[in-house]
Amino acid sequence: MFPVASLLTTVLLALSTAASPVEIRSPLITLPFARSLNTRDGTVNLLQHDQVRATALRDRGNGIAAGRLDRRQSNMPITTFEAAGYIAAVGVGSPATTYNLIVDTGSSNTWVGAGTPYKVTNTSVDTGEPVYVPYGSGSFSGTEYTDTVTLGSLTITKQSIGVASTSTDFSGVDGVLGIGPEDLTLGSLTNEPSTEIPTVTQNLSTEGKIPAEIVGVSFEPSTTTSSMNGELTFGGIDTSKYNGVLNYTPLTTTSPASYYWGINESITYGWTTILSTTAGIVDTGTTLILIATDAFNQYQSLTGAVSDSATGMLRITTSQYNALQNLYFTINGVSPIAHLGH
Numbered sequence: 162m163f164p165v166a167s168l169l170t171t172v173l174l175a176l177s178t179a180a181s182p183v184e185i186r187s188p189l190i191t192l193p194f195a196r197s198l199n200t201r202d203g204t205v206n207l208l209q210h211d212q213v214r215a216t217a218l219r220d221r222g223n224g225i226a227a228g229r230l231d232r233r234q235s236n237m238p239i240t241t242f243e244a245a246g247y248i249a250a251v252g253v254g255s256p257a258t259t260y261n262l263i264v265d266t267g268s269s270n271t272w273v274g275a276g277t278p279y280k281v282t283n284t285s286v287d288t289g290e291p292v293y294v295p296y297g298s299g300s301f302s303g304t305e306y307t308d309t310v311t312l313g314s315l316t317i318t319k320q321s322i323g324v325a326s327t328s329t330d331f332s333g334v335d336g337v338l339g340i341g342p343e344d345l346t347l348g349s350l351t352n353e354p355s356t357e358i359p360t361v362t363q364n365l366s367t368e369g370k371i372p373a374e375i376v377g378v379s380f381e382p383s384t385t386t387s388s389m390n391g392e393l394t395f396g397g398i399d400t401s402k403y404n405g406v407l408n409y410t411p412l413t414t415t416s417p418a419s420y421y422w423g424i425n426e427s428i429t430y431g432w433t434t435i436l437s438t439t440a441g442i443v444d445t446g447t448t449l450i451l452i453a454t455d456a457f458n459q460y461q462s463l464t465g466a467v468s469d470s471a472t473g474m475l476r477i478t479t480s481q482y483n484a485l486q487n488l489y490f491t492i493n494g495v496s497p498i499a500h501l502g503h
Contacts (some may be wrong), residue, residue, distance in 0.1 A: 188372060191386045192249050192313040192393040202485055208473040211447045218442055226346060230447020247391055247445055251338055253309030254282035264393065266378070266429070267423055269345040269360045270294050271310070271338050272301055272323030273329035279324040284309040292323045293352040299330025310361060315371070315395060317364045338377050340393075344420055355404060370391065371396025378445060410493035414438035424492060428453065428456060431486035435459040437495035462486075 167242075247264040253273055258280045260273045272294070273279050290305040303326040310320040325336065339345070339360060346358040359367070366374040376392035379402040392399070398407070413423040418440035428436040436456035461468075464485060466475035477485075489496040 163414040222420040226416045255284040262338040269341040274325035274338040275328040276335040301325040301328035321358045408495040413440040426492045429489040
C-alpha cells in the first residue's frame with residue numbers, strides 16, 4: 162500500500178511527553194471537533210491523499226535528522242488538507258474571533274487567515290517576524306503574532322500564531338491547530354530558522370492551565386461528510402471515552418518517526434507476522450492505516466484479495482470475507498484487534 166518499510170500511520174488516544182499518564186475524571190477540559198470530508202469535486206481518493214502526506218511526513222523527519230532545516234526544502238510534513246480533516250473552533254484575540262482550524266498532530270504551528278481574516282484586537286502583538294510553512298502541495302506565508310488563544314474553556318495569553326497573508330489548498334477552513342512536537346516548528350520563522358515555537362499544549366502547561374503536557378484524542382465512527390464526532394482533552398484523558406484499561410507505550414527512538422508522536426508496533430494476521438516491530442507515526446491528518454508495502458503484499462496474498470482500480474485498496478469476495486482472520490496490531494505488548502473478520 163505504501164512503499165516505506167519504516168513508516169506506519171495509525172491512531173492513538175493520548176499524546177504526551179509526560180513520564181506517566183494523567184486520567185481526568187472531573188472537571189473535563191475539552192474541545193470538540195468535527196470530521197470534514199470534502200467531496201465537492203467528486204470522489205475523494207483518500208488512499209492517494211494519505212500516501213502523499215505520509216511521504217511528506219517521512220521526508221520532513223529525515224530532513225531534521227540530517228540537519229536540513231532549510232524551510233525551502235521541506236519544512237512542515239503535511240500535504241493538502243483539501244480532501245479530509247478534523248476541524249475545531251478556536252478563539253483568537255480579545256474579544257475572540259472564532260476560526261475553524263484543522264486539528265493536526267503531524268505539525269506544530271498554529272495559524273489563521275486562510276478563510277476568515279485575522280482580526281487585530283488589544284491583545285494582538287505583531288512580532289515583525291515573517292513566517293512561511295510549506296505543506297507539500299499547499300502552504301501559507303505571513304507574519305508571526307502573539308495573541309490570546311481560547312481552546313474551549315482554556316485561554317493562553319501569549320501564544321505565537323501565524324497570520325496568513327497568502328495560503329493555498331486550505332479552502333473551507335481558516336488554518337491549522339498544530340499539536341505535534343515542538344521540533345516540527347523549526348524553520349518556520351524566516352529570519353530565525355533555528356528557533357522553535359512553543360505549541361499550544363506546551364504553553365497551556367507552562368501557564369499552569371493543565372496538570373500535564375498531554376492531549377487526549379477521541380474519535381467516533383461517522384458515515385457523513387461532516388459530523389461533530391471527535392474531542393480533544395487537554396491535560397489528561399477523558400475516562401468516559403473508553404472501556405477497560407488503556408495501554409501506554411513510550412515514544413519511539415527510531416528516526417524519522419521519533420520526530421513526531423511515534424510509536425513501535427508489529428502486525429499479525431491470524432498466526433502469521435506480516436510486519437515485525439516497526440516505528441510508526443500517530444497522525445490525525447491521515448484517514449487510513451498505512452503499512453509497509455511488503456506487509457501489505459503479504460496480507461493481500463494471505464486473504465486472496467485483489468486491488469480495486471477505483472480506490473487503490475483491496476476488494477474481496479463474500480467467501481473471502483467469511484474466511485478472514487483477525488488482524489492484530491501489537492503495541493507495547495498489547496494486541497488490539499482490527500475487526501476485519503466476524
